Amino acid sequence: MSKNSTLFPVKLRSTSVTVLAWLFIALFGFFAFIGVLYLRMGFLDNRNGDLETGLESLLISVFILITSIGLFKRCNWARWCSIGIMALFDFLLIYIMSDPWLAFAIILFAVPIIVLSIIFTFILFSKSVRAEFGVD
DSSP: OOSSOOSSOOOOOOHHHHHHHHHHHHHHHHHHHHHHHHHHHHHHHTOHHHHHHHHHHHHHHHHHHHHHHHHHTTOHHHHHHHHHHHHHHHHHHHHHHTSHHHHHHHHHHHHHHHHHHHHHHHHHHSHHHHHHTTOO
């Protein structure tokens, strides 16, 4: 065995995909936790409207959490789900910004998020990241 060879080959991972995955894991793990607490409080208060809203937010948060874990493990389905989630979120933010009463208040929040999601979408479509996910 030569000096430069290793016993276990290390697979190089792009930092940007790892950062995006950890960001989604932290954010939507917290949202899932809040969804569970919201459901618990809804069961205690016996409010049906709150239960439906809490269940919907919990299911969406758990779906995005599973997707982000798959993105961290470099699964190709998770890459496509992440691209779709960011595109859907961008369209929702643009729709919200079309309301003139909310536009000024949300524009400071929405524009940086839209720009970051476009950048991450281009990164997830890049040739090196596709090769990392085993597409090419």
